């Protein structure tokens with residue numbers, strides 16, 4: 001697409017959305033909506049981190065919840081053991097990140113040699129073990145019952161917390177975008193497209209995949225820490241398969257390999273979940289709202305196989321190329337190859 | 344010694360139930376390379392529809408037939424609607440089959456109500472034989488017997504019949520099978536329906552064993568099924584049988600001797616196998 | 632008596648976004664061996680794959696016995712009596728020779744059983760290694776098994792892709808004998824880089840370059856045409 005300009009359509013849209021989000025808490029009249037949006041941001045961070053694995057490196061992990069869980073537990077445990085100050089909170093984020101970095105390094109070395117299915121199942125097993133540890137190590141985690149703790153006082157203000165999380169999201173987005181457009185990110189994309197070939201070009205693909213796994217793990221830990229704060233409570237559910245599946249689904253629905261996609265996906269899923277379950281109070285059919293939720297997944301795959309952002313992007317490209325070359329004869333070849341993913 | 348035998352029988356029976364579920368997955372996941380998370384949904388539907396037919400007719404056999412028919416029909420629907428658009432694409436398979444899984448298990452609640460349903464063993468399979476201290480619960484023996492029979496049938500069909508040959512060939516080289524004049528899509532549809540029917544059958548047999556059925560049991564057992572397929576070696580029936588028995592026995596003994604580890608035992612087993620023998624515990628190089 | 636069995640008319644094929652075949656003109660006469668010639672990457676394999684439906688044509692027509700089969704599915708085309716022996720032989724590695732044959736046989740009629748017996752006379756090696764796994768056969772044996780599979784049913788047309796590839800001269804000789812024998816019973820389209828072999832068994836030739844037919848005629852003509860051979864085949 002050539003040089004990106006500062007006033008490119010993408011950046012303008014980006015800016016508009018940021019401004020809208022800044023005013024959102026003042027415009028939205030209910031606290032619930034602010035809290036809901038905060039939740040969207042937190043899961044956006046998690047889903048973006050998952051996209052590094054799924055979208056940019058092409059690996060399906062079933063164990064992402066362990067990194068999220070480590071972050072959540074680290075923050076919760078440190079805040080309840082020491083003071084509930086901002087300082088301790090920030091330290092807990094760092095500690096969580098270092099710890100997940102270490103764990104994802106080890107797990108990556110152990111698992112990333114395996115082929116796709118086996119990798120997925122092994123990550124499932126390892127995160128399953130983490131879940132069991134969280135359940136059994138009751139002295140620290142209180143098991144399935146979990147425990148509440150006091151968040152830093154500043155976070156009592158939901159609007160302040162909203163902005164804090166928003167800043168985290170923007171920073172994570174910019175950092176990750178830098179990461180995927182860096183030479184290192186290019187190698188990851190090459191791994192996704194054809195690992196064999198990338199290896200034969202002399203890249204030690206395992207190293208790159210481990211790096212991707214560390215980056216994804218560390219960012220997931222951040223979202224876990226924020227999640228714990230948002231609830232002021234933690235239990236074993238933060239390590240559960242459901243968290244991984246949420247991240248996975250948000251990424252796919254939004255569009256893999258786009259970074260923006262996971263944010264959109266998280267928005268769609270959280271909002272749909274909120275409203276569909278809300279409708280149940282008024283209309284009895286919606287009591288089983290999860291059915292509609294399941295259908296949403298099915299419809300997305302059938303009608304938006306590249307995810308929402310991916311599909312819109314392809315439409316946009318087609319439209320642009322039509323506009324710029326109106327006299328072109330009809331091409332018998334699709335403009336974007338079926339397998340080609342977006343960057 | 345008596346305790347040992349009881350735990351052994353117990354574990355074996357559980358293993359066989361897992362095998363029935365996993366045998367469908369062996370076909371679908373192992374042979375056809377489709378990640379079908381809705382498999383657990385078929386298991387639950389088998390259990391519910393089978394029990395419905397059982398209570399309605401009063402005959403356990405009718406119940407089993409009902410479950411199998413449901414499995415076939417749902418298998419057909421799943422393959423046509425859900426799987427066909429996503430052959431060869433794992434990421435989309437995960438999303439669409441998870442979505443379908445949600446639909447299936449919620450529909451259970453719509454049709455049969457949200458609460459669990461208690462189930463009794465049919466009278467002729469109830470009770471137990473006692474030999475001194477050893478108590479053999481009839482229904483468990485029955486399940487073990489059925490498990491071996493099913494295993495035998497599958498082994499025979501795959502190794503000795505033309506359709507089995509075609510399935511094995513199709514897994515090795517889809518294109519070439521078509522070049523030889525075989526409609527591979529139809530073969531895969533048939534395989535998929537059979538796998539689904541096995542899941543439904545497993546669910547039906549599970550019901551009296553656990554004494555109660557509930558909508559969430561699908562996902563729990565589906566994960567066990569995936570674990571067994573991986574431990575046994577993708578696509579290997581004998582591997583799945585051995586792995587299912589191993590998982591069943593490990594669960595039964597661990598629950599008694601080291602209860603705090605029993606939750607983790609499957610995960611540990613799978614992790615060890617994947618790290619040291621990713622091709623599966625029970626496959627030799629030729630089969631794998 | 633010059634019955635046209637298969638005809639390709641302005642055939643074009645895309646694979647993904649690539650335009651591979653850009654106009655293939657070809658005709659196979661019943662009972663003859665037609666040879667497809669051309670450099671590496673010219674589109675010979677793709678032509679065969681398009682006939683059998685593995686890479687469906689995007690434009691043009693494939694006519695078989697006067698019927699259009701362009702849009703049909705692979706298995707459908709195969710069932711019309713077209714056998715395909717791919718470049719890599721396509722043996723089911725985990726199945727034995729016997730099982731490979733069994734998958735291929737559509738209906739175990741008396742005729743097919745006779746044909747199988749006849750084929751095993753033709754390829755005694757297959758009989759010898761009847762219970763051996765396909766993956767453990769030698770290159771030549773795989774070639775023979777693949778031809779046997781394509782030939783065993785009542786096949787009206789055989790598509791054979793580079794049967795001499797990677798084989799020792801003595802084995803090539805055996806394969807050639809087999810093809811000469813099969814020629815008595817069926818029509819053959821042969822892709823062959825080995826010009827000596829091609830010129831010995833071919834009746835007609837079609838030269839493909841860059842996805843297009845550039846020449847065709849009787850093999851005898853080509854043998855005499857030094858310039859054409861030099862230009863497109865780099866020989867002579």
Ligand SMILES: Nc1ncnc2c1ncn2[C@@H]1O[C@H](COP(=O)(O)OP(=O)(O)OP(=O)(O)O)[C@@H](O)[C@H]1O
Pocket residue numbers: 646647649651669670671672673674675676677678
């Ligand atoms: N799946 C594919 N994707 C992209 N390009 C392809 C594909 N298959 C073949 N091609 C291209 O199509 C062209 C023709 O290939 P084809 O295999 O038909 O050639 P060929 O004449 O059989 O060559 P050879 O003598 O080397 O076997 C080549 O340039 C090849 O790179």
Ligand SMILES: [Mg+2]
Pocket residue numbers: 675676677718792
């Ligand atoms: Mg070729």
